[in-house]
Amino acid sequence: MNRVRLQALFDDAPLARRAVARLVEAGVPPAAIELRSATPQPSLPGAGGRSWIPLAALVGGCLGALAGVSIASLTALDRPLVTGGMPIVAPFPVGIIAYEATALGAILATVARAVYEAGLRPRRTPVGPLDAQLAAGGVLVEVVTADPALGRSCLGDARRLALVPEERPGS
Amino acid sequence: MTRWAMAIDLDRCTGCEACVVACHAENNIRLVGPEEAARGRAIHWLRIERYYEGEYPDVRVRFVPVLCQHCGAAPCEPVCPVYATYHTDEGLNAMVYNRCVGTRYCANNCPYSVRFFNWHAAPWPDPLQRQLNPDVAARPAGVMEKCTFCVQRIQRARQQAADEGRELRDGEVQPACAESCPTRAIVFGDLDDPDSRVARLSRSGRARRLLEELGTHPAVFYLARGARESSGEP
Amino acid sequence: MNPEDERLLLAPVERGSRGLRLGLVASALAAGVLCACWGYQIAHDLGVAGINRPVFWGVYITNFVFWIGISHAGTLISAILRLTGAEWRRPVTRCAEAITVFALAVGGLFPLIHLGRPWLFYWLLPLPNARGLWPNFRSPLLWDVTAIGTYFLGSSLYLFLPAIPDLAALRDRATGWRRRVYTWCALGWRGTPRQWHALENGIRVMAVLILPVAVSVHTIVSWDFAMSLQPMWHSTIFGPYFVAGAIYSGIAILVAVMAALRRGLGLGRYISETVFDNLGLLFLTMALVWAYFTFAEHLTVWYGNEPAEMAVFWERVSGRYAPAFWTMVVLNFAVPMLVLPFRRGRRPGPASLVAVGVLLGMWLERFLIIIPSLANPRLAYTVGRYVPSGVEWGITFGAFGLFVFLYHLFLRCVPAVSLWEMRAGAAAESDTSLAPEPAREGVR
């Protein structure tokens, strides 16, 4: 029996939240529900929670610093050429290199972590009829279910409602 | 341990510039031609700087032969990103042509302006190339060059001494400039050997060094004009 | 924010315009000049440039410092504004960050252009190699390489991260190959609360991280000079001096670019007078800071009265370079002081004119810092002269072309004003939603 994808566009976050509540009561597994918006909606479920990005930045920074110090000093020791009467491993330059490397490490770690936490990876995403209107504001609630009636029963107060037959992989 | 150094007696120097041509002949220094020379691209590893003091009719002129000072703490060395210039353990400020990528930073950081850049490749119209010194590399375009204290002569002398199984003698190594000098104003030798002529001259009361206050520890000593005092001078 | 705003902001990307196409072609030609001149120089050796002995560095390094300075517009400013949560930042950030990335790209070319043997540039990178030799990290040039590398990477990511939602929006509207490209770029962005959360956190942390890098970059550029013994280079305040100058010129180009976008793409509604008014105040402040540093620098030299330095000093203020020097003072100080304090002076028209003047002035400042010092070395016998050659001017001009070209490409690919941030801004104004409830478990 084929499943359908229900899309409901709500004007604001509270309405959307209530709709989600109804769906869950109606026994829809939370995993089947997805919320989307064109602007950050801090009040939506899932928007809170703690983020490990700062920690990642810290770790990345430390690794970067380590890399910086080692590359600046080990390469010098590898070819111990004295120049300008300076020590072979000169503290100031090593410090400067380490400083930049720290920043680099932290930046890379931050981006990587952010992408990971957002679960982003290059892929196609199915787009329903209502996605385009999301830009004008509001919150989109999407349910993948076997029973189209859910739409009317739980998502009645949506501004717009749409129903798309779910294309099966392989069919 | 050897530390090569030079002493130039300004009381003997008459500014005849024989040393300049000798340097060209020894080190395969390229001809740049009038146009390039007018653009400030002439290359003279060794130059006689002249400074006027006073105005006509009572004018004095000072000559200072200026070449690479082979500084003990050379400002040109640390700024080279590719180690094209570095310090040998004999105190020479060595220049490795084929490491150079031509940032010209060393030249900017040399307070003595004794570093030169090869803005173009060197032309040697035939048969002029037959004069080229086989012991000295010709420089490609895009690299720095400067006085080497005639390192090739140092090598040759050391080789010969080794062949004869003995130490280098004082005065055995003579850079082209010193050897050509009509007045014997230029003395070259090992500063670490307290009895070498150059060492004794460096202790003379007339001895000065160029821009010493910058802390570059130049290896070239200039003996001021005027009567020598007996102390120590050979 | 309604659909026709949307359409207007996306128009350059989706439909383009005659003006844009023309600009693209023109700037491409200008960039061509750079390629042609550089090619000629590589073929005929660096001798075709006007640099000589003792002026070993000329307009190439001037351009390098200038463009790296320019790059401080975007990232630095947008980061500061984001962290301070200034609302008027919303229309500014994107086009500012873009300036950074492209200015860095252009500026980064010049160290290569000025190399005697540019094909060996990779010898400056710490790569394992046959010569068994690593680069010398004691050289400020290596500090440049690391700092600018970091800054370029960082600010590119800092431009990309906030652009993801807009790329997704473009993906959803595009078709054909463009859709495929955007799909890849948008990293499958869907706009779920969790994604928004991660994105905003990421941006905030990045803003914190990029600031010290930006500051360090131009400090290190200044150290290329300050580390040397050249008269009037060996100065302790060069770091902050250069950073101030960089931000100053950065704001100048930001003002100029935004005025251009405003007229060219008709974005007046978003890049509003208030934006210019605020930027103008920042601009004025930096003018004062720059003037303060310049004064301090010259005062200390003059009062110290050290012969070698005085030679350079007089060369600048009353010698061969006096015309350039006083032009710089007028453009960078007098004019801004006369115009920017007044609200009407901070309007797009006058402000952008002042900005163009300041850009020229700052270029001159870089020139005046580099050339007179080199032309008057400590041993006065070797006094030098420097007249840039046609090739050098060609490359200088071409660099501007290249920048404009890259910026045009950018306008054709990403909306110049961040859609979602504008939306968020609009939403924030008209936000009447109730206090958020605790989020439900397990909702993705």
Add this chain to the structure above:
Amino acid sequence: MRRRRFLQNSAAAAAAAMLHACARDEVAFIEQAVARSPHGPGESVWRGSVCQQCPAGCGVRVRLVDGDAKKLEGHPAHPVNRGGLCALGQAAVQELYHPDRLRGPWRLSRGQPSGAEPLDWEVALEELAQRLARAARSSPQGVWIGCGSVSWPAQYLWRRLAAALGLPPPVRLRSVEWEVEREAARRLFGLEDWPYFDLERADLVLSFGAPYLERWRSPVHYARALAEQRQEPRSRRGRSIHVEARLSATAAAVDRWIPVRPGGEGWLARAIARELLALGRASERAAAHYRRWFPGPDPPPESLATRCGVPQEAIAELARELAESERPLVLAGGPMAAQRHGLFHVAAALALNVLLGNLGREGGVLRPRRFDLERNLPPAPPLATLAAGLQRLRGQAPQAIVICDADPVHMLPPASGVEQALHGASFVAVMAQFLDDTALLADLCLPLHAPLERFDIVEPEAALHTAAIGVGAPLVEPLGATRHPGDIALALARALEVGEALAWPSVGALVEQVLQDLHRRTAPGGTGDFWSFYEDVLDRGGLWEERPALDGLEAAAPREPIPEPKLDRDASREPSLLLAFETHVRTAEGRGLHLPWIQQLPDLLSTVMWDSWIEMARADARRIGVRTGDRVRVSVEGQAAFEAFVVESPAAAPGVLALPLGGGQRDYGRWARERGVNPLRWLGAGEVEGVGLPAWGPVRARVEAAGPGRAALFGRGLRAPEDRPLRR
């Protein structure tokens, strides 16, 4: 041993094969030289030779690698240069490999580029022989031979050839001032030679115009002497004072420079003499001599002071210093000698030595010592003096002119009439290494060996108190089909059937014979193996007495008085005075300027490279609105003359313009062609009184701005930063 056999063989071979003898024998010699060297390929071989860049005759050591000459060094033991070698000498090796050297005989058409065609030596020599024969037949006086070569064999063989053909003796081609100095020496000291000035042992050296640290006589020798005079063993540092209108490199290097009014040198000398006589420093006899040389009444001190432009008290002080010093020495010469009153200037100055009584004394003026090379050779009349030669040239236009290794067109002012004569003559043959201004006017151009390619003996032209000769042997293969000028003379002798008068198969053989003679005379009792002596001489590149000797020198009994200039009111309306000067590398001969090393050598004071320049006072420059590096147009005595770069000098006297000698060659190779200005072309100034040579010297001139230029200056800075005037 192998050496001897080789030489005998080669000599025999040479004798047998007439014309190419020399060439073959030389090649053989080189092969031998290389074969004999213990070093393999790529190794350096050092051989002795003699420098011929100027008449000083320095001994050199040549570094050879694989048959190519790489570097020249001074010979440490040679009395002339004692190990030093000047810029020009260093550059000789570049001349050897100059791409524009003449590598074969040419038929030229008097400067027209068209019609120049290469010839075989046979043809060339044949033609030259016929022309000479014909001219000699019509009138021996109609053949004019000029010789500027410093090679003794060249001079001797050409003198000998001229004699054999019944032609007048060849003319010594030297620049005017050399001849004037010689005339002064003849009149004061009765020398047919240049006196030697024992500078090293003098404690006060007063020089009038003589640029003895630049190019005068032997700059290397005198520079070294000055250095020693200042320092080596002596306890008290010697003093040196230089009198000249312009601050020359010599003036800059000595302890004190006394600027005089151009043309005032002689009067300063007279003023000093006056003081010395007053101080009673001079002996009766000396005073008497002086009175006969300068019979005219002494002008009053103040007038003398104004004539030389030196304040009276300065003169008095100078005289006192001279009078008080133990071993004073006065030198004179240089461009000053070529002025109209050059003889007066030089003589008046040199006469001071007589008054100071330092003739023939340590640190004084000495009689030069020479090996008499020709004692046991077939006699040949000496070279005619330049004055006599020019006399003859002006007398009747010669039919045939032969010039050997000199560029009279360039080094003599137009008034000498050489150029017209060359144009007028029906046949001109020039022996030269390069296509110089004289060769350009030739019908026949015969290319010469470079010194390192040939056997040679060079006598220092201005001899020392130590007899010395330099001996050169062919050390490198000739670059082209070139010859030794002496070998050309020998070939001509054979072709003209006077071979028995010049019976040497080659110059090499002549050199060998002379050395044999010298061996007999110098080696104790003529003992010792000649061949080892010969080899030793060739290896050292010469033969010289080990220690100097003091040969007495007396003041010559004055015959006629020295002509004094009469005070002529300067009628000219031109604002400034233009004079020419020598530098280390720029002489009237203009030799060396065809070498890039020399062209690119920054002038010591102006730092100009690659061109001529006009030196002037800053104020004058400002007045006409030019600054260093700009171009100016110079007009001499009212007519437009030339353009040159301006160089402001803090040492230039207001109203005095100075222009370096040399330069302005029409060809002379790619690096000299049309470069700079030849002052002699413009500075002609009547005749040197009492010598009969065309004078050149200060002329009235005017300069005006001719637009900005880009002079090639190596150092633009004039003063050390700490000397910068304070700005207020």
